[in-house]
Amino acid sequence: MPAILADLTYHGGAFRRDVVVEYSATTGRITRVVDTGQRARDGASDRPLQRLTDRALMPGFVNAHSHSFQRLLRGRAQWRMADESISDFWTWRDAMYRTALALQPEDVFEVARFCFLEMLCAGITTVGEFHYLHRDGDGLPYASRAELAHRVIAAAEDVGIRICLINVAYVNGGIGEALAAEQRRFATPDLEHYLSDTVELADYVAPRPLATVGVAPHSLRAVPRQWLGPMHSLAFGLSAPFHLHVSEQPAEVTACVERYGRRPVEVLAESGVIDEYLTAVHATHLTFREVDLLGTPGPTVCACPTTERDLGDGFLPGRELIEAGARIALGTDSQTVIDPFEDMRLLEYHERLRRQRRIVLAPRGGSDRLAVAPELIAMATAHGARALRLPAGRIEVGAWADLVAIDLEHRTLEGWTDDTLDAMLALCAPAVVVSDTWVGGVLRVQGGRHRLDHECAAAFRAVATRIGS
Numbered sequence: 001m002p003a004i005l006a007d008l009t010y011h012g013g014a015f016r017r018d019v020v021v022e023y024s025a026t027t028g029r030i031t032r033v034v035d036t037g038q039r040a041r042d043g044a045s046d047r048p049l050q051r052l053t054d055r056a057l058m059p060g061f062v063n064a065h066s067h068s069f070q071r072l073l074r075g076r077a078q079w080r081m082a083d084e085s086i087s088d089f090w091t092w093r094d095a096m097y098r099t100a101l102a103l104q105p106e107d108v109f110e111v112a113r114f115c116f117l118e119m120l121c122a123g124i125t126t127v128g129e130f131h132y133l134h135r136d137g138d139g140l141p142y143a144s145r146a147e148l149a150h151r152v153i154a155a156a157e158d159v160g161i162r163i164c165l166i167n168v169a170y171v172n173g174g175i176g177e178a179l180a181a182e183q184r185r186f187a188t189p190d191l192e193h194y195l196s197d198t199v200e201l202a203d204y205v206a207p208r209p210l211a212t213v214g215v216a217p218h219s220l221r222a223v224p225r226q227w228l229g230p231m232h233s234l235a236f237g238l239s240a241p242f243h244l245h246v247s248e249q250p251a252e253v254t255a256c257v258e259r260y261g262r263r264p265v266e267v268l269a270e271s272g273v274i275d276e277y278l279t280a281v282h283a284t285h286l287t288f289r290e291v292d293l294l295g296t297p298g299p300t301v302c303a304c305p306t307t308e309r310d311l312g313d314g315f316l317p318g319r320e321l322i323e324a325g326a327r328i329a330l331g332t333d334s335q336t337v338i339d340p341f342e343d344m345r346l347l348e349y350h351e352r353l354r355r356q357r358r359i360v361l362a363p364r365g366g367s368d369r370l371a372v373a374p375e376l377i378a379m380a381t382a383h384g385a386r387a388l389r390l391p392a393g394r395i396e397v398g399a400w401a402d403l404v405a406i407d408l409e410h411r412t413l414e415g416w417t418d419d420t421l422d423a424m425l426a427l428c429a430p431a432v433v434v435s436d437t438w439v440g441g442v443l444r445v446q447g448g449r450h451r452l453d454h455e456c457a458a459a460f461r462a463v464a465t466r467i468g469s
Contacts, residue, residue, distance in 0.1 A: 001031060002441060003049045006057035007408060008418065011395050013374045015056060015421050020049065023401035028209065028440025029391070030401050054409045055435065056421060058377075060125025060402035061340040062384025062393045064302045065243070065281050065331025067130055068112040068152065072099050072464055074335060089249055089311045096334075097182035099467065101137055107463045108133060108148050112155035114460035117450050118338045120161050122431035125402035125439045127161055128331065128388045130243065130281070132168035132186045132218055139184030145197050146204065153204075153211050159452055160444040162402065164388040165205065166214035166243050167198045169231065170222050175259045186218075191227055195234055202238050209440065212390065213238065219245040220264050221252045225271065232273040241279060241389045243302070247290070248282035248313055265290035274299050279329065279387040283321075284314035291317060295324025300387040303379075305346035307333035315350045319360050322375070329384040339431040344376040348427065373422040405436035 001022050009019035011033060020039050022032040039045055077095040080087040103111070112129075119127055133148045135141055144150070149165055156163035170186035173179045179187055188194045198215060205211035215235040217223035223231075223244075235242035247253050247264045256264045265286065268274050276298040283294065283301045294301055303316040311334070321328060330343045337343075351360035362370035385393030392400045406425065408416065410433045416424050425433070437445035444450065 001025075001047065003047065004052060004057060004403070005036065005049055006052035006055045006405065008056040008421065009395065010056065010058040010377070010422070013378075015418055017418070021057065021395055021401070021403070023441045025441055028401055028442070030395065030397055030399050032397060033395055052405055052436075054407070056406040056408055057395070058123075058404045058406060059381045059394050059399075060392065060404050060437065060439065061123045061380045062126045062128075062329070062388065062390075063119060063124045063332050063340070064128045064279065064300075064329040064384040064387040065130055065304055065333055066115075066127050067334060068115040068127075068155075069100065069103060069108060069133060070096060070333075071111055071115040071118075071335040071460075072467060089313060090251075092311055094182070100133060100185055101182065102467045103133070105142075105147055105151050107467075109151040109155050110456075110459040110463050112152045113158055113452075114456045115335060115338070116156050116161045116163075117159045117452060117456045119332070120159060120437050120439075120445050121434065121448060121450060122338050122340060123404040123434040123437060124332075124338070124340055125162055125404070125437060126164070126385065126388065126390060126392050127156065128164045128166055128214065128241070128243070128384075129156075130166045130168055130216060132170050134170075135185045135187055137185065139187060145193070146201055149201060150204070153208070157208065157210055159450065159456070160210070160439050160442060162210045162390070162392065162400070162439055164212045164214050164241065164390065165201065166216045166241065167194075167201055168216045168218050169194045169227060170218045171224060171227070172222050175221050175255050191230060195230065198234060199238075202240070212240070212388070214241040214243060214388065216243040219248075219252065220256050220267060225260065225267060228268070228271040228273050232271075232277065235277050239389065240277075241387060242273065242277040243279045243281060243387075246280040246283050247285045250285055253285050263287060263290060265293050269293050277389075281331065282308065282313065282316075284308060284316055286317055286320075288320070291320045291324050291326075295321060295326040297325065300327045300329050300383060302329045302331050302384075302387055303343075303347060304331040304333035305343050305350065306337040306339070307331075309346065310334065310336040315354055316347065318347050318351050319355070322361060322363060327383045327386065328379045329387040330380050340380045341425060341429050341431055341433075344380050345427045347379065348372050348376060371423065373426040376426040377422060401438060401441035403438040404434055406433050407435040
């Protein structure tokens with residue numbers, strides 16, 4: 001039974017010494033978490049033990065919301081014409097459409113593969129891929145309607161990241177409006193086809209140890225309200241996550257009120273889909289009532305702060321959601337930055353800027369010392385795993401052995417102590433402090449390098465060069 005002993009291990013919400021993590025090489029799951037003294041008393045001290053010197057061990061990070069093809073947009077949408085008065089989410093979306101229309105199936109594979117490799121090197125061991133590229137460049141279905149989903153899953157498997165392929169329904173260009181021509185690759189106009197395609201995807205990934213599926217209406221502006229119930233029922237039947245974009249932009253909230261007489265979260269509540277399967281992505285524009293609805297036991301809110309910052313979406317009402325009882329997960333969304341540490345800290349730092357005070361997201365508990373780092377780390381690990389309905393994001397018996405080693409000798413961590421390391425990581429460190437990454441007990445990144453680094457980078461570069469600005 002393989003076992004790892006690092007200088008420090010993040011277990012039970014804190015870094016601890018003398019903790020051994022044992023896992024099965026057959027199942028890829030953690031079988032025991034035990035201190036060195038107990039292991040010796042059990043007579044197991046003579047079993048093989050991998051010692052990680054000058055390293056801290058953490059659960060792998062969970063990226064609960066990703067659009068991998070948008071990695072191509074990095075740096076390409078950071079300008080506007082001089083005669084344009086503004087650049088915002090809606091103008092950025094035009095650039096995204098142009099990129100989506102230019103991709104061939106092999107490009108989708110190469111871009112996803114490189115994006116997923118970058119995630120692994122940053123310590124992300126699981127990705128929730130919100131997949132809505134379904135058709136060819138002319139808007140016609142492939143011979144296999146799941147062609148591009150299969151390409152994305154293959155990309156994840158090639159680099160060794162765990163993936164939840166969240167199959168997205170995209171019907172309308174706006175509430176009650178036909179899809180625009182530039183949205184033709186996203187089209188899923190038939191509910192029964194969408195449901196059967198998702199079941200087929202679930203069957204496709206069933207024998208694949210790294211892949212699962214999820215169910216997703218893209219948003220209330222892109223999917224008719226009457227689809228919510230059948231899609232949620234499918235998620236329940238598959239025990240799969242149910243995700244959708246919610247209240248990312250004021251314009252979509254206004255459109256929802258005009259059409260349904262309710263704000264987006266209120267529509268979800270009336271449709272009976274706010275439960276443990278639901279993850280509301282973004283949720284940057286909420287009323288107090290909507291915060292309370294998302295704070296009921298069950299749902300998760302997925303914030304994507306590096307993307308929301310880039311697009312000018314607004315701030316997640318993080319303190320309000322936590323006080324209401326909501327769980328918050330994190331996503332990289334458009335891949336402007338792939339750094340789980342930065343997404344962690346932005347939630348807290350955005351709250352500090354909103355409120356002009358410090359230590360805002362620290363939940364109240366039994367201690368007289370309120371710390372924010374454990375809450376932020378939970379968002380990047382356990383809460384993300386919960387959003388994807390996976391046994392990951394924690395170092396516990398039965399969870400996947402998805403693990404990350406932190407280089408304690410990295411200059412950005414100089415001066416750490418057992419008590420300050422979690423705060424340094426959550427609020428100060430960059431992703432380059434990650435030295436090694438395991439998925440299911442298999443070492444995928446060693447010393448900051450992946451076996452496919454050069455191959456994936458060259459293939460991605462070729463696609464990016466061909467597609468252009």
